[in-house]
Amino acid sequence: MSTPLIGIIMGSNSDYPVMQQAEQFLQQFSIPYEIRVVSAHRTPDIMFEYAENARARGLKAIIAGAGGAAHLPGMVAAKTTVPVLGVPVPSKYLRGEDSLLSIVQMPKGVPVATFAIGEAGAANAALFAISLLANDNPELAQKLADFRENQKQSVLNMDLPSQPA
Ligand SMILES: Nc1c(C(=O)O)ncn1[C@@H]1O[C@H](COP(=O)(O)O)[C@@H](O)[C@H]1O
Numbered sequence: 001m002s003t004p005l006i007g008i009i010m011g012s013n014s015d016y017p018v019m020q021q022a023e024q025f026l027q028q029f030s031i032p033y034e035i036r037v038v039s040a041h042r043t044p045d046i047m048f049e050y051a052e053n054a055r056a057r058g059l060k061a062i063i064a065g066a067g068g069a070a071h072l073p074g075m076v077a078a079k080t081t082v083p084v085l086g087v088p089v090p091s092k093y094l095r096g097e098d099s100l101l102s103i104v105q106m107p108k109g110v111p112v113a114t115f116a117i118g119e120a121g122a123a124n125a126a127l128f129a130i131s132l133l134a135n136d137n138p139e140l141a142q143k144l145a146d147f148r149e150n151q152k153q154s155v156l157n158m159d160l161p162s163q164p165a
Pocket of ligand 1: 011013014042065069072
């Protein structure tokens with residue numbers, strides 16, 4: 001296994017159905033990654049250790065998903081200068097609006113790049129991480145360009161149930 005370049009972390013395994021979207025894109029682009037549950041609330045010491053060692057271990061970005069009082073992305077960002085990409089996971093009672101606001105409203109000086117609530121956010125966080133890696137990897141940049149082109153073609157091929165005569 002090659003050294004992971006991207007870390008995916010989440011507050012609970014209940015977040016996995018959402019965070020799996022990020023994992024799938026990293027797999028599709030053959031990016032070495034790691035994925036695990038780490039919680040600011042439930043495993044604070046492990047979270048600190050993870051964040052403190054992230055740069056030395058070679059991680060180039062950390063995708064952190066959490067729901068509800070989603071402190072994980074911000075607290076990880078507080079302990080590392082590796083870019084942190086936050087994914088608000090939909091919550092049971094507030095549909096993820098709590099997660100979004102917890103992640104996006106960081107105080108000045110400790111940024112978390114915040115994505116949309118849910119699966120699209122997780123997918124886009126992975127694509128964004130890949131675009132960071134592509135800055136100094138022309139082959140990866142080409143793969144991203146091919147992905148966009150394929151996406152464009154599938155939009156052009158979209159049929160609607162009724163077409164005007
Ligand atoms: N927001 C956080 C953190 C954290 O920010 O450290 N740790 C767990 N959680 C969230 O709690 C929700 C419910 O978790 P459970 O399903 O395990 O009860 C999950 O969405 C998780 O991300």
